[in-house]
Amino acid sequence: MTYSDVTRLLKLLALVLIPLAPLAAQAEEGEWYVSPSIAYTDDDPDRKIDDSFSGGQVQVGREMGKHLWLEGLFGYHDIDGFPGQEHLELGFNVIGNFLPDSLFSPYVIGGLGYLRADVGTPDFGGLPPADSTASNATATGGLGLKVRFGDSPWSLRAEWRLRHAFDSDNSLTDQVGSIGIQYNFGGGSAAPMVAASEPEPDTGAGIVAAAPADSDGDGVANDRDQCPGTPAGVKVDASGCEIVKLRNVYFGFDSAVLLATAKSMLGDSASTLKRHPDVQVEIVGYADSRGPESYNMKLSERRAEAVRNYLAQAGVDSSRMTTRGYGESHKDASDMSASGLAASRRVELRVTSRQ
Secondary structure (H helix, E strand, O other), X not given: OOHHHHHHHHHHHHHHHHHHHHHHHHOOOOOEEEEEEEEXXXXXXXXXXXXXXXXXXXXXXXXXXXXXXXXXXXXXXXXXEOOOEEEEEEEEEEEEEOOOOOOEEEEEEEEEEEEEEEEEEOOOOOOOOEEEEEEEEEEEEEEEXXXXXXXXXXXXXXXXXXXXXXXXXXXXXXXXXXXXXXEEEOOOOOOOOEEOOOOOOOOXXXXXXXXXXXXXXXXXXXXXXXXXXXXXXXXXXXXXXXXXXXXXXXXXOOOOOOOHHHHHHHHHHHHHHHXXXXXXXXXXXXXXOOOOHHHHHHHHHHHHHHHHHXXXXXXXXXXXXXXXXXXXXXXXXXXXXXXXXXXXXXXEEEEEEEO
């Protein structure tokens, strides 16, 4: 590899990484990922171009489960030869991961895509050069290896794949190798909410008899409504009282510091609790199973206390709130996938009673 080749690779990698820096700085570890890499093309002999490190690719995807990923691919290759070619590749891939909880995770990759090859024809006999473009559907298949960097969301990713470009006259099969990094992000903020277990109100739909008076329009008759004057549009229980829904909040790895998304959710929870001074709440902290069990217990307690303190500062009476830490003693702690680890770093707000 010449000095100019190295310079070209560094420029390509910079072009890939610079636009992703703001995303990586703001994101959390989780089920989405982005993977920029440099690529080596071993082309079909009929292309008559050089085998070389000549471009890069970016894969953006989502871990649908421990063993299944779906991703999109964008690749660009500027390849020397006689004549030279520029390749633009778009693809959609399905990945099967064999050992998702291991430090070394081999996987298989397969997918469909599109390849545009711009071919530059050299100048012959003083005539101006001519260009041609070939656009083909592609199918790809190959093998890869993901190597995790400890407990961080960063990984090394290397893969090799065959890419077959379909053409009615001359189908071509290239080999593409790549090596790069993968960053997982986005866990936590989209996790499911914990709601109170009160049943939905029976509004009496389908009864032909005249409906009894319901002054606040919540679907519960005045003679059974224990919370008259309920705001319009809120869900109520069989007694006509608003069903209090409090959302989980999530934390970064080895941290009890509230994230911006957690503070926003807790602000909504504080407003709900202040509307219902009769509600008692238990604040329960959890941790994932990485690290000593005793440490994780204390970490979960600190997380619960951080939530309690924030709600108290927002105006919720401290006497209405209790805290408890479970550490890694919960059923989800054994899930070592990126999304499973993110989900374990949580605090749940549970309505325990209404006085």
